[in-house]
Amino acid sequence: MGTIYIDGKPYEADPQNNLLHVCLSLGFDLPYFCWHPALNSVGACRQCAIKQFKGEQDKKGKLVMACMTPASPDTRISLLDPDAVAFRAGIIEGMMLSHPHDCPVCDEGGECHLQDMTVMTGHDYRRAEFQKRTFRNQDLGPFLNHEMNRCIQCYRCVRFYRQYAGGKDLNAFSINNTVYFGRNEDGVLENEFAGNLVEVCPTGVFTDRTLKQHYTRKWDLRMAPSVCGHCGVGCNVTLGERYSLLRRVVNRFNSEVNGYFLCDRGRFAYEFVNSPNRIRTPQLDGEAISGEAAEWEFQNLTSSRDRLIGIGSPRASLEANFALRQLVGADRFFAGVESKEWTLITTMIDILKRGPARSPALNEIEHSDAVLILGEDVTNSAPRMALSLRQSVRQQPMEIAKKLQVPLWMDDAVREVVQDQRGPFFISAPFATRLDDIAAITYRAAPDDAARLGFAVAHEIDANAPPVPGLHEKMRAMARVIADALKKAKRPLVVSGPSCRSLAVVESAANVAKALCGFSQPAMLGLLTPECNSFGLALLGAHALDEAVALTGKDATVIVLENDLYRRLPLEKADALLGSAARVIVLEHLSNTTSARASLLLPAATIAESDGTLVSNEGRAQRYFSVFPHQAEVRESWRWLRKPQWSSLDDVLSDLAKEVPQLAAVVNAAPSSKFRVDGAKVPREPHRASGRTAMTANLTVVEPKPPVDPDSALSYTMEGAPLQPPGALQPFFWSPGWNSIQSVNKFQSEIGASLRTGDPGVRLIKPSGKGEYFTQIPSHFVRREREWLVIPIEHIFGTEELSQHAPAIATLAFKPYLALNASDAGSLGLANEGEELEIELGGAKHRLPAKILPDLPAGVAGIPNGLDFAFGEVFPTWRRIERVS
Amino acid sequence: MAQEKPLTEAIPLDGQALSLRGYEQAGGYQGLRRALREMTPQAVQEEVKKAGLRGRGGAGFPTGMKWSFVPMGSDVPRPKYVIANADEMEPGTFKDRYLMEGNPHQLIEGLILAAYATQADVAFIFIRGEYRLAQERLARAIAEAHTAGYLGKNILKSDFALEMILHVSAGRYMCGEETGLLNALEGKRANPRSKPPFPPVAGLWGKPTTVNNVETLVNVPHIIAKGFTWYQGLSRSKDYGTKIYGASGKVKRPGLWELPMGTTIREILEEHAGGMREGLRFRGVLPGGASTDFLVEEHLDVPMDFLEVQKAGSRLGTGTMIVLDDRTCPVGMTSNLIHFFAQESCGWCTPCWSGLNWAKQILAAMEAGRGKPVDIDKLSFQTKFLAPGNTFCALAPGAAEPLQSALKYFREDFERHIREQRCPWK
Amino acid sequence: MLTVAEREEIEAELARYPTKEAVCIDAMKIVQRHRGWVSDESVRDIAELLEMSPADLDGVSTFYNLIFRKPVGRHVVMVCNSVSCWILGYEKMREHLTKRLEIEFGETTADNRFTLLPIVCLGACDHAPAMLVDNELHTDLGPDRIDQVLEAYK
Ligand SMILES: Cc1cc2nc3c(=O)[nH]c(=O)nc-3n(C[C@H](O)[C@H](O)[C@H](O)COP(=O)(O)O)c2cc1C
Ligand code: SF4
């Protein structure tokens, strides 16, 4: 730390930072555009100009860009200097030469960084008289709207998209005041993180196209802190609702988890909540009944003599699962997950609890300096984690910049000195993944071989780790290279997960992590989970779903919680489980095959309409809060299932903490419903929300009583404490003068660092021992004659169940295919991609168009995970494949 | 004593290029021989430093000092690069083309010496796409130099090796800015790069790189062959050596002349360029290309060297002058200049892409008879707005120079345009 | 599809640079030499050969003014519009050319013989006004000279 002087007053500042970072951290309002806390400085927009003085005697000073100037000790600067003030207003004036005056019809209006900065600089009078330049806009696909006339050429979009997210199909074209930011031709943006452009763009060039379908002014949105439920990573999101429609999702900053960015699945899946497939009224044997009748019926059915079988869900909250478990008893509570997957999940939890390696938060992943991925296509199975992994390869080369004394925040300069040097990054997956471009080694292997590589690496690191029998010299050499790189690293990371459906793969990853921990630095072990609460359910404890089949019978009532068993079990098993029961009670929010079998169907609240806790793959318990006030007959699942003595979520949580000690900390994931800031609740609506008295004026002139929320410390209206609540309760980021998402600056302890009131979430899993080496090493994969080992392939769009009900995502969902490598395809006499292949799946023969995945190992075939007729298949599985002639 | 013209005296008058043989007969490649035989790289740097050679590309940075920033020794990043900046796109500038077309080997030798002094492994000549003839002649000369053992492995039987590549660009003024040039050479958009790191530390593909102007480089063989004392003696001023001066516009004999550094504007314009054309009077001059401030009659006796021109309120720049006469509209000329800069702005930093575009529109409207009194304020605001340091690179501040000086010296012409709502010269 | 000749010429350039990307401008110029301009299809083909994305390459192609992304006539006339030529009669020259060729800047004559474009200073300021026809420099231009010069390009 050193002292710097800002307009004559001394402040403490970290010389490692730049002056913009320092000024914003100190709470000054200094405008900027091209700088972004995650993208650092390039000095393009010149908006952050300040005066710098050589010493106390220097009265004249010189304009410098704050973002490009280090906060060296004794730096003297002025933000208020008239030259600097005039220059900053001049920059806005320059941008406004070409920016249309369309704020009243612009989707960004009211949440626009450019608007904020314009007001901040005081530029309020148009001196220019000439025509503005105009552009043709592009169709960029279902997620983003493009309005290039609004562009101010800050280059943030291409910097984020290309440099940060690794995208290739967005660029800057042409020069001077007509630089065009778009694709080289119309088309869907290919990068899985394109949606972040909505927030990265400081004005209305890239806006949310799904929001546009049901647009509402941003200040009119009721907002709530939530957690993304569409994969296991647990990104923090903010939901926005108005008139009982979920309007959009934006990123909610959490320095340890998702930072500033989301993936496109997480951002655009929200529309499932508005789906016409929603179950909104209770039904008894297909007839709609009232909520009260349903409650009565439920009581009736569950208090009878029948045996109760409870089937939980890895996509339902801990509270709902716990409520069901309490109702049916631990012995008859089932995970709602088939046994192979359940074994994988419980093994992973076990590894993390007993082993020495810690599961990393995304922020730690980003800062890891050597990575080995075993058996995962992370971009498709845990997308946001892939974005963090992509940053990790920058860690080691940063040392070059340090040596040349290039400050690490000077983004372009760092990239120049680093060039295309990357830190060690290794991927073993059965097929090409979207992170291959940054990998030093990619090894395409069948699951068994990927595991063998992992075991071999572990053995190279630690001779006590079991050796791999019959190891090929080539693989040993590769293992040695990987082992050496991991050993040299300060923060090595191993990533694996269940996508290959291979216990050996996960165990081999555990061995590598354990070997590294023994070697020197503590290694991290990132294990993906298939769903948003897989780990929560596992920590709660449950039996594998298959076991329920044996238990069902004429005297059994099966209660299914937010789960479509037909996605989990082979058809005949699911039919047996549900069909032989006396009664089936289903709590669900979207109609599906299981809900169609319900004798009593209870409309369950989605994540947007309920409060609850999810445990991410990091082992972090995070609370989400409803954004909708109570919705007709729709209720939180835990409410349908509740014990009479539970009146609010707090009661469920306190029982949960008592009953399940390893989940005790869950209570601390967020403050309880009793919590108050200065005696008041935290408002879900911003102060700027308008039209409250008019919202229902077409029905009544009496303003309805504001809805109450018994379950949380949040109020549904704008009434409440204007102060910053604890991070977990932060419904939105807004600060006077900062209407855009950039206002998060005002909530952080320091720019880019944790929220001042703490980042949300509590970690439940701590490594507690040394673990054991796994010793079951599979033998080398051997292909079979005329049979293929069929593996599932994850897709960011199409694999996950709920997101497919969002229309924008549905348009991008995978089309069915059967993938083979080129020579295997040739051996079947296939001439072209798209020709039909026949395969037996789920007990019937199906025809699928062939897809050539050049890198797929010989003898391995792939089908997209999420193909409806393949539900219930336990992968990997050997199958004959024939060409349809 | 007859004036020495080391850079140009050997250039044939018939428009042909000096051959390799002709160059050698005129003393060519002697500097290289001397350097390889008896000088260490540091000694070459030292000689150039003592000679006081300053860059002829516009900024006047001391060449020897630039070379000394390149990390030397066995454990530095490699390959190291040297680049001849032959982009010459500054309006009014035509000296490098003449030097390359007339005596390509002189540039090649200069570049080899620069490479030797910085122990570079690869040399590029970055030449603009329109210079077709210079490209052909350089390509041939590079091949000849290879055959003759001046390039390749074991140059002149020493253990110094160098590859030389002619890179033909595809247009844009920004490619002449040295970091924009690096991006262009790497096949990217020619936006400038942040400095630091400076190219001698991290340049082309992140490796140490020296960029020098063509005219700068052609001085080097002579300095090495004949020594710094001789070189200093060529000049009439504290900036040493000779300078290729040029003049265009409505002078009697537009052209280029190699003269002692420090020759006055008057001497160049009156003696060498033959004065103004019949019936025209001198009104002003851009002394060093389009991005320098106008000088006027009172400055005619200013010696054309770095220091004196700066004292007079302008820059030596490229040393090629553009003369404004009394029948040419100063507003129109400024408008033409700003149009150029606005068009060539790379589009990276706001003041440049927006400010120059605005100034361009204001000036065009003024010329077309639609000027307003406030326009002058708006234009002078722009000149301050585009001051050095306010923009990312030197393009926009360069553009501001002719504008600010035109407003100063020809203000009445601007006001008249506005008053009369027309261009009085049309 | 790139022709064999184009491909060979591009591949010959690859040996001179450490990255494929560095050859992209040369590659576009090679294609332009063969076909007069660089079409969308050529952008895709070159990008593929150099392992770039079409957007990468087009970001570059649209930066530089000597890469033509639209078809041009058999001969490209580029008229210097910078300051020295302007002083010495660029406007008149432009008027003469547009009248004679019956096209404006950026257009191609009906017979596809000429495309007319402006260009920045050609470094021929001592012989202004100047223009370039297919990379050949013509200087000291007046209306008669211009007519004479154009005659030579069929
Ligand atoms: C916009 C711009 C264009 C430039 N164009 C050229 C050029 O065409 N040729 C040149 O030698 N220097 C040019 N320069 C100067 C170079 O950046 C650099 O200073 C020069 O090549 C260094 O060589 P020197 O030290 O030998 O003068 C330009 C600078 C700017 C800002
Ligand atoms: S001043 Fe700015 S926009 Fe202009 S050329 Fe330089 S970097 Fe580009």
Ligand code: FES
């Ligand atoms: S924010 Fe500093 S120059 Fe853009």
